[in-house]
Amino acid sequence: MSPPNPPADPSELRLFVLALAFAAEKHRHQRRKDAHASPYINHPIALVNVLVDEGRVHDPVVLCAAVLHDTIEDTETTVEELQSAFGHEIAAVVIEVTDEKDLEYHERKQRQIEHAPGASHEAKLVKLADKICNLRDILAAPPASWSRQRKQNYFDWAAQVVAGMRGAHAGLEEVFDAIYARRDELH
C-alpha cells in the first residue's frame, strides 16, 4: 500500500473551497457548448480532477488558478477582484491563461501558441489540463454545430500549444498525447 497523502493544510483547503464557490457563482448563468448544455462549472472542476488525479499536482496556487481560469475571460470578473480575494500569485496565473479579449479569434489562438513556451510552470499546468479537458469534451460530447474539420483543427491547434510546453509535466503530456492520438476517431 502506498503511504497516505499528508493532510491538506486547512488554510489552503479553505482558499480552494472559496475559489470553487467564487467560480460557481461567476459562471452560474453559463452553459458548455455540448449538446446537453452542461453547467459551465463542470469544466473548471474537470481541470482540477485531471491535475490532482492524473497529474498528482497538489500545489494550491495551481488548483485555485485552474478553478478560476475562465473567470476573467468568460465572466465580468476583474483582475482586482481576483487579487483581493485570492492574492496576487493566483491572480497572476489566471491572467497568464486568459486570452486578450479585444483580439479576434484567430489572433487570440495564435497568441496562445506563441505565449505557451514563456508561461510560468503553474500556468503551463493549467493550460495542459485545459487542453486535455477540451479534447476529451470534443471526443465525448462535442458542440452540436462543429464539423469534423473544425474539431480536427481544434485538436491540431491544442497540440501546437502543448508542443511549446513540453517538459512541464511528463505525465500530463502523456495523457494529452493519448487523447490527441484519437484525432482520427472524430466525425
Ligand code: ZN
Ligand atoms: Zn477552460
